[in-house]
Every structure is written in C-alpha cells, then in structure tokens.
Amino acid sequence: MIANDSDYQHALPDEAFAASLAGFDRMTVNRLNVLLAHLSPPHAFAVAAGHEQPRGLVRQLFDIEGLGAAWRQSALRRPPEIVYEQCLSAGVTVLIRGHDGFPLPVLNDPAPAAVLFVRGDLARISGRRVGIIGTRNATSSGRDTAMMLGRDLAALGVHVVSGLARGVDGCAHRGALSVANGAAPLAVVASGLDVVYPREHAALWQQVAEQGALISEGPPGTVPEAYRFPLRNRILAGFSEVLVVVESRSSGGSLITVNEARDRGILVMAVPGALRNRASEGTNALLGDGCPIVLNVDDVLIGLGLDSRRAGGVAYDPRPRPSAADTELLDALNEPRTLDHLVLVTGQSLVDCAMGLARLEADGWVQQVNGWFEATADSALHGFRSPT
C-alpha cells in the first residue's frame, strides 16, 4: 500500500476511496456516515486503513473490539484504484452524500445512505415518483395489477420505483418498460449492481439500466445477503412519494418498506384482494388500518395530488363486439372458469362453448391460463400476455 504517498491520493477521485470503504468488513451505514461526515474520503480511507491516527469523534469508532484490525485487512484487499476500476468497468457511478449529484429525495433521510452506486442515469428520474411493491409469491391477478399500474403510471409520466424482486416488483417494472417513451423506471436493489438477483431478471436489469436507473448501497460485487434487503427497503421508501402495495402476505419485506415509508411520512396505499388469498392478507390489513385504496391508476394520481382528466386515454375499445351467444359466455366469466364449468353454467354444448371461447380469445375478450378462462378487464392488457 502506498496510501501515504500524497501524489497518489490526488491522482484518484474521492469516489474511489468511498467505493472502497463501502465494501469494508463490518462497515455499517452509520460507521460510514461518521467517517465521511468528519473526513474527506481519501483521508477517511487512510484512517480506516491504519495509515493515519484517528482523531476526534472518529476515534471512538476504533474503540470497538477488532474493528481497526478488520478494516486494516479490508483496506489491503480493497485498494481504491482496483475497486474504482471495477465500478467503471461495470458502468457504475459512485455518489457520496454531501457531494454533487447525490439524489435529493434521500439526502435528508432519517437514516441516509453515505454512498450510493448508480447504473443508468439518475437525471432521467426528474418527475413524480411512485413506489410499487409487493410479495414475490404474487398471484397472476397481482402480477397483472402491478403490470397495469406500472404501465399506466409510466404512460402518464410518473416514475415507477421498485425493487426488481420476483413477483410484483418485476411486473411493475415490466409494465413501466412496456410503454414507449414512458417515464423512466428506478430500481433500488440490495446486491451490487453487477450481481443480478434474482438471476431470471437479468434482461429486466439491463433494460432498467438502459432506460432508467438502478441504485444500490453496496459496491459492485456485493452479494444479496438477507440483511441487505430491509436496508434496501428504506432507500426504496425514501425515493417514493407514494408507496403502493399490490399484494403482501401478513408479514414480509413489503411491510418493512411500508413501515419505513410511514416513518418518513410517505403516503402508503394498498390494492385490495380476495379474503382467502394469502397473498392479499397484508394489503387487506393495511386497508383495514386506514390506508387509501388503489382500484386504478387514478387513485394513485390522487395520492400524488395529480389527476389524469386531461390525459388522453383509450378513446374507444378496438375489440369487435361479441355476438349474443358469445356475450352469454362472457357474462358467465364473471369469475375464472374452466371449459367444463362453462358447459354446465351456460348449458351450451362442449363444441359450441369451445368455438365461442376461441372467438372471444381471438378478439381479446378472454384469456386462458392452465385451462382457466378469465375475462380480460382491459383491452390494452391483452397485448401483454406473451404468446405460447
């Protein structure tokens, strides 16, 4: 190590030292905040690496048993120039709290991040922001709702903030990305920005990075350990002006985010679900606690203090009107039904039912999953269903 060399210190930007410090063993948000609040990043690194003596408030940190030794080890393993090189090659920018470019929504957070890592461009996130979160084990109706909200909000120019997790999170982003020229999505993740988690969302990560921005508190290479998710949730909450919970079980990460949002005075809204649906237990309880209800995108806009009356909507339904016999079938689809049920309910023959459903499906009135037929609420949603 040549950290004592003053030329060397000036050759590297502050961000390199901050990025290195953020990945130290036993580094916590608070400790990093203390270090960077009192010392410049190169100085803070030198102190943490043991090259300089800590003074003042910072010295108290080193009273903690073994911390100094752990950090000295970490400093050897994480030379700033290499860590910075990693960031650059992963296309990651480093933002230090108090320096230029640190995002305003989380600048004065009660538990602020000291360093943030960004992929994509935060400048794209310039308008109103709504967080859409929910369980990873979402039902297909929950997924559709998340997708619909994401799409409609993005189309109306509202940025969708979410966590890129399985289930609701991913769907909200998919919805937002499905709109041409929609508002850019913002994703707050728990792992390093080069560590895709969950892996099946690799393509989605890439798309969010290209069209919006990805934010993480961990430097590149950070693995998604369980304790990082609640920390991530507080940043996600911080970035939201309104937080919409689409589906949540009676406990789970979504409710942690809800608590973080409440601590910050952020409006929490919830989508109602069926009584016996486990995935809606949490959201229904939120509604019982007095959360405003979200039935469509207008409710979210009202939460933001906006309205969409002047926004151009779908002027007419382009789907051909079903015939009288098919309307009977469509009316019977007030709940998801199977072909067998429909035969019994409508009294039509198997072939007639199948023919009618085929016509309705072709025209976008009905969709089929696993042999269950559901009426599509919205003609535009029809386009989302990926083909077989």
Place this chain on the structure above:
Amino acid sequence: MLAAILSATLLGVEGHCVTVEVHVANGLPSFTIVGLPDEVCREARDRVRAAVLSSGYPWPSKKVTVNLAPSSQRKVGSGLDLAIAVGVLVADEFIAADAVADFGFIAELGLDGSLRAVAGTAPMVAALGRVQPVVATASRHEAEIISERRVFVGRTLRDVVEALKGEAAWPTPAADTVPDDVITLPDLCDVRGQPLARQALEVAAAGGHHVLFVGPPGSGKTMLAQRMPGLLPPLTPQVSLVTTMVHSAAGLRLPPGGLVSRAPFRSPHHTSSIVALVGGGTAALRPGEISLAHGGILFLDELGEFSPAVLDGLRQPLEEGVVRIARARASATLPAQFLLVAATNPCPCGGGAPGSCECDDGAKSRYLRRLSGPLLDRFDLRVPVHRPGVDELVAGGLSESSAEVAVRVARARQFAFERNGTLNASIPGALLDALAPLEARAQKLLRTELENDRLTGRGYHRVRRVARTLADLEPEHHDTVLEQHVVMALQFRVRLSPLLRGRAA
C-alpha cells in the same frame, strides 16, 4: 452313456433352443453343469438330484456332466430343470433314448419331484418349433396357443417318466371351468361432469394419441386414465400374440385361456427405475413396463415426479414402437407400442383456480422444467382437468357408459384404418394435406395461431391429427376437417403456465 434333450431358454421376449447334453461315466461321483448357466440355472443341480431321488428313481453314483449347448450363450432360469432330470435318467439308461427324441421339456422341478411353471413358457415353446413340448400343468394354455404340436403336461416328474417309459398314459388335465373375460373394467359412467376430459379419452382411444392430464389433486386424473382400457377395442390376433409373449416372458399371470386379448393397462409408480420401465436388469433382459404395455396403455401418474432420466428413456420407444436393449453380453429388441397416458399437477402445490397457487416462481419453474421439452411435445392431447364442482357431482343421471363410447371409437378406428392404414396419431406430416384436408375457416384459424406464436410447427401437425380424429368420431362422418374440430383440438393443448414461455423468450 450320453443323452441329448431339447429345451429352451429366454432372452428378452424370444426363446432360444437349448440342447441339454448329459454324460454319465465312471469316475468319482459328481454332478457338474457347464455351458454358461446363470445362478438359478446352476442351482438346478440340487433341485434335479432331489427331485429324481424323491420320485423314487436311482441317481447314478458316477460322474455326471451336463452341457447346455450352444455353450457360448448364457442360460437363465429354472426352465431347464426337467430336461436335465430326463437327460440324467436317459444317460443312466433308465429311459430309452428314442422315447424322448420328439419331445422338448420346459419346467422347473420341486424337491418333491413336482413340475412348476416358469416365466416365458410361451416364447420358449415357440422356439422348440416342431417338437412336442412337455410343460407343467399351469403352463398348458400358454404353451397351447403357440405350439404347432400337441402339448403334453405332467404334474410330477413321475408322471413324465412313466409316460415316456410307456408305463402310463400322459395325464389329461381337467378342462377349465373359468369363463373367459370375467374381469370387469372400470366404466366411464362413473365419471361425473368432466366433458372435456371424457372427450379427450375418446379421442385418444380412437386416434392413438398420447394424453397428458393436467390438474390439481382430486380432479380425477387417475380415475379417468383407468377407464381408458374399456374404450379400446380387443387386441388384433397379431398384437395379442406378441403381448402374450411379452407377458409370459415377464412371468405375469396370463388370463384364463392363455391369450392376452384385452389391451393391457400398466401403471408403474413414479419411483420406478429406468430399467424397470424400459427393460433389462436380469441376464434374460426382462421386458420393462413399456413392453408389458404393448398394445395397451402405459399410465404414468405424477409425471413430474419421475426422474428425468427415466422420462428421457421413453422418447426413443415412443418414436419407434420398439425398445432396443443392449448389454455387454446380450442385446434384444422388445416390442413397445403403447398409448402413453400421463397425469401431472400444474405445479408442486397442486394449483387450482387462478390465484390459489402458493408456489413461488422458482419452485414452479423447476417443476415444469422437468416436463418441458421433447417429452411434452410427444403428447397430442394436453388436457386440463379440474376438480368437479358440487353441481357437477350431483347433477343429472348417469353419464354415458364405456360401451357406448367404445362403439364410436371402434368406428372411428375403422375409418382411420381404411383411409390411412394406420391410426391418426401416426399419419406422416407430409400426408396430412391428403388425408386430413382442412376447411378454409379451419385453415385460417390455424394460420392465426401460428402467426401469434401459439403453435409450433410440430404442434401444428399434432393439432391437425387430433382434429382428424375428432372428425372421424362424429356420427355424420366428414371427409374434410371443419373449424369446430380444430377449435376442439386446440382446447386439448393446455398452455402450461406463462413461466415457461417467459424463460424461452
């Protein structure tokens, strides 16, 4: 003295003629068997000696050597016991050599001298060709359906020896009083509701299409599958004979009368090994479940729980109708033309109405990945099955019975054979336009499905074959396939969870 007695051994489902040569000569008393006997066959030594002595015949206190010719081929099982015993008695000059010249002997011996049936009697008797078989009483029917000559039976070694020596007549077994075909098959009229699944069974039976039932536990997948044999016509004489050979070779109990005339129904458990399913295992290359299902139905319940290797092992037989088993010492080609009926849950928790599934995406996609790919592609019919509602369970009177459906099935099969020479499921893709011409609207519908990427090229052909069968099943038989047939055929291709599609994209 030397004796040569005819017998046979089994490999796969074929018998092979074996000459049992016995040499009795002066020397230290001993009894050895050479000529590649397997473990069971080598133990014949002790059985044969005990049986001869307990029947009251002398055992030569000389050096006895038994050679099983051809000596390069492995001999399996206990079917050579009787031949060895007779051989020893002939070589010891207790029986005249020319008395046994026109006989072949296939039976196991008990220590008390009783004759026992052995697995594979039918193919072994077939291998004997133009000599008169001597078998245990229990094997009589099995031997009679295949033998060109009169079949002789004995209850004990003493019966056989006395008959050969001319001291007594061959025993005549009492005629069986068991009437043929007493087995009652499960009937389709027990199934309430489920019109789609019922129709799928009918189509599968009529066209020979493989079926996959997809549905939550308790939706009646197994119940439906068990009703399939009742819909199939009796086996043709050729198939019946082959199936009988396979069942005999596997040591299965044959129906009274000996001939397997109804389509067999085999349902191996999902823990079955690949050898149990495909065949092999013993030195005789015992036929596996897929061969036992020849001409009938192989039912795989909980398809997703079978090991992927086992399922992959099914692909070649499904394609070719035979399974070729090769081992270091032997190889055999076994018949395996079966109708595959499988059942699976849509996801690990069982699924149900949309929104009721509790599986996370990972578990679900792991589960479905086992089913995906080439095997799933082999099913012409992928039928969603649902738990019947209360209304369906209590509504209406009795449903249509198997017999009524079987009439339509038989007629449709006849149409298909007259037109194609095969069942509809095996119409080659190139001949579909000639054999299953589409009405214009049907053509348009399939075109849209293809354009929307909801059908693959292979799926397109499968839908057309199924539609052909649907047209054949209608009372007013159609030469061209109509739109309604294609629509129904498309209903039989349930789309398994959007997850799999997302992954492929």
